[in-house]
Amino acid sequence: MSDRLLIAVLGNRDSGKSTTWNRLFDGTVKTGKNKRRLYLNGAQWVEVFLVSGSPEEREMYVSEILPPESLPQIVLCSTQYREDVRETFDFFFHEGYEVFVQWLNPGFDDNSSYEDNFELRDYLLKNGATLQVRNGQINEAPRVKELRQFILGWASYRNLVRTDFP
Known part of the structure; x- marks a missing residue:
């Protein structure tokens, strides 16, 4: 059982990755230099590090970001559906992260669903990742709720959830 978690949103350019993070944080967010609070409900939160622009688009290694x-215990990371995305996932697998991937296929700006030409599905599953395929063209609220619930369950089990009392 890992004490580190990667939540990755995978998709083509303009698939809805940033929209996912903005909805998850209830406002516009970008990659920062520090960890931040992610509220999972009205009072409970966990500390996370967000990588909003994918390392692939930035042409950087995730370790440079x-x-x-x-290393943060919980990382939220946009990942671009490109062959070199394996480098990003390899980093997290090597560092012992539990990997949860929500693949937006089709993405918001995609004409339709696309084939997995890079065989990422098999690669992720063989490395022990949990993989969801979700439609990025429909309302993001249900898939964001799934992410919130997954993080809450994972973090609760590890006593990482904090509470703000009114």
Whole structure:
């Protein structure tokens, strides 16, 4: 059982990855230099690090984006559906992260669903990832709710959930 979690949203350009994070945080968010609170409901939160623009689009290794002092326990990361996305996932697998991927297929701007030409589905599953395929062209609220619930369950089991009392 891993004490580190990667939540990745995978898709083509303009598939809805940033929309997912904005809805999850209830506002516009971008990659920062520090961890931030992610509220899972009205009072409970966990500390996460967000990589909003995918490392593939930035042409950077994810290790160059994450805080250098120590790896965050929970990372939320956009990932571009390209062959080189394996480098990003390899980093997290190597560092012992549990990997949960929500693949937006079709994505918001895609004409239709597309084939897995890079065999990422098999690669992710063989490495122990949990994979959801979700339609990025429909309302994001249900898939964002799934992410919230998954994070809450994972973090609760590890005593990482904090509560703000009114």
